[in-house]
Amino acid sequence: MRKHSVKSAAIVGASLLVLAACGSNKTEGGGTTGGSCDTSKGTLTVGVVAPLSGNLSALGVGIKQSAELAVDEANKKCTVPGFKLTVSAQDDEANPAKGAQAATKLSTDPNVVGVVGTLNSSVAQTVQPILRDKKIPQVSPANTNPSLTRGNDFLTAPKRQFDNYFRVCTTDDLQGPYAANYLVEKAGKKKIAIITDGKTYGEGLAAELSKQVSKKGGTIVGSEKVGEKDTDFSGVISKIKALNPEAVYYGGEYPVAGPLSKQMASAGLNVPLMGGDGIFDGKYIELGGKEGDLATSVGAPTESLATAKAFVDAYKAKFGKEDYAAYGAFSYDAANAIIGGLAKTLEGGSAWDESKRDAMLTNVGAYAGSGATGEVKFDQYGDSTNKVLTVYQVTSAKWKDVQTGTFTG
Numbered sequence: 001m002r003k004h005s006v007k008s009a010a011i012v013g014a015s016l017l018v019l020a021a022c023g024s025n026k027t028e029g030g031g032t033t034g035g036s037c038d039t040s041k042g043t044l045t046v047g048v049v050a051p052l053s054g055n056l057s058a059l060g061v062g063i064k065q066s067a068e069l070a071v072d073e074a075n076k077k078c079t080v081p082g083f084k085l086t087v088s089a090q091d092d093e094a095n096p097a098k099g100a101q102a103a104t105k106l107s108t109d110p111n112v113v114g115v116v117g118t119l120n121s122s123v124a125q126t127v128q129p130i131l132r133d134k135k136i137p138q139v140s141p142a143n144t145n146p147s148l149t150r151g152n153d154f155l156t157a158p159k160r161q162f163d164n165y166f167r168v169c170t171t172d173d174l175q176g177p178y179a180a181n182y183l184v185e186k187a188g189k190k191k192i193a194i195i196t197d198g199k200t201y202g203e204g205l206a207a208e209l210s211k212q213v214s215k216k217g218g219t220i221v222g223s224e225k226v227g228e229k230d231t232d233f234s235g236v237i238s239k240i241k242a243l244n245p246e247a248v249y250y251g252g253e254y255p256v257a258g259p260l261s262k263q264m265a266s267a268g269l270n271v272p273l274m275g276g277d278g279i280f281d282g283k284y285i286e287l288g289g290k291e292g293d294l295a296t297s298v299g300a301p302t303e304s305l306a307t308a309k310a311f312v313d314a315y316k317a318k319f320g321k322e323d324y325a326a327y328g329a330f331s332y333d334a335a336n337a338i339i340g341g342l343a344k345t346l347e348g349g350s351a352w353d354e355s356k357r358d359a360m361l362t363n364v365g366a367y368a369g370s371g372a373t374g375e376v377k378f379d380q381y382g383d384s385t386n387k388v389l390t391v392y393q394v395t396s397a398k399w400k401d402v403q404t405g406t407f408t409g
């Protein structure tokens with residue numbers, strides 16, 4: 001964290017930028033004078049679809065609040081002249097059906113210019129076509145299943161699935177193998193058992209890890225499934241323990257992974273549990289994640305990035321001790337991609353109406369900027385060009401980054 005004096009300088013600098021952008025007595029469209037932005041053309045909405053209640057709410061609230069920060073900053077800088085931006089956050093409860101309801105609600109509002117979300121890949125599958133039909137850009141800070149952008153044959157015959165869908169994080173066809181390389185080559189774990197929750201995210205991630213483990217000379221000794229609402233894992237642990245694995249890989253999220261790790265230790269299965277970005281949260285450790293457990297997550301550690309310092313400081317100033325969690329910086333960048341695309345679409349003083357939606361999709365897809373997570377840019381499928389990943393380990397009851405890089409084979 002920066003010292004107070006640096007924060008003060010940043011606040012002064014931000015104030016000067018706001019004054020420079022909208023401090024003159026001239027206004028566009030008949031707005032008021034006196035240093036505030038002209039909003040005479042009305043209000044436009046950035047939607048958010050994320051789990052704001054339930055077991056994954058720590059991640060969802062970080063997504064929501066980070067998008068709110070981006071919108072607040074855009075309003076202060078008069079990024080979209082003539083308009084005020086606002087956020088409409090909808091709770092999907094990490095449930096595909098609820099996600100569809102949230103997307104439907106947002107899609108019926110003609111002032112919704114884009115949507116940040118979703119967290120869960122399974123929810124994205126129901127949200128994508130609803131927003132596509134209304135030509136509303138969706139930018140996910142957290143979806144990692146590669147089929148969302150490139151289809152089920154994403155490795156051999158990739159094909160763009162939805163022209164309105166983008167993401168600012170990398171995908172599981174890189175995250176899974178990156179984790180496998182670390183487990184086999186760095187951690188020296190050659191015999192690995194897999195447990196998944198049966199959902200799109202966990203199954204896809206575990207499948208990609210499994211293929212790479214075999215390529216590196218390791219062995220998947222067994223595979224089991226649990227339910228996302230299960231609390232007693234003794235039966236599955238007993239089966240896995242009999243296989244003598246050197247590590248267990250869990251495809252799923254922290255509400256199950258934390259108690260699973262704790263019960264593994266209690267049953268005498270004293271091997272590390274590893275998972276993907278779905279378990280990378282402080283809640284995992286609170287729920288029972290043990291010393292030595294591992295996780296991969298998208299991007300580099302937020303606190304280590306020079307590009308993220310302004311975001312971190314601004315988030316702490318606005319929300320206090322509340323955590324932006326694993327995807328906060330990505331959500332901030334996703335919202336800014338939508339805002340940047342909107343500013344381009346309406347440059348020259350254009351009004352917003354339905355005829356602008358095709359241009360909006362084009363401009364979000366062409367967006368390129370320096371974000372909190374680094375360069376923000378999309379390829380021909382809507383995927384992020386930022387392929388950085390990090391391995392974290394539970395050390396002294398906290399996640400500590402142990403390796404950052406990209407998958408190289």
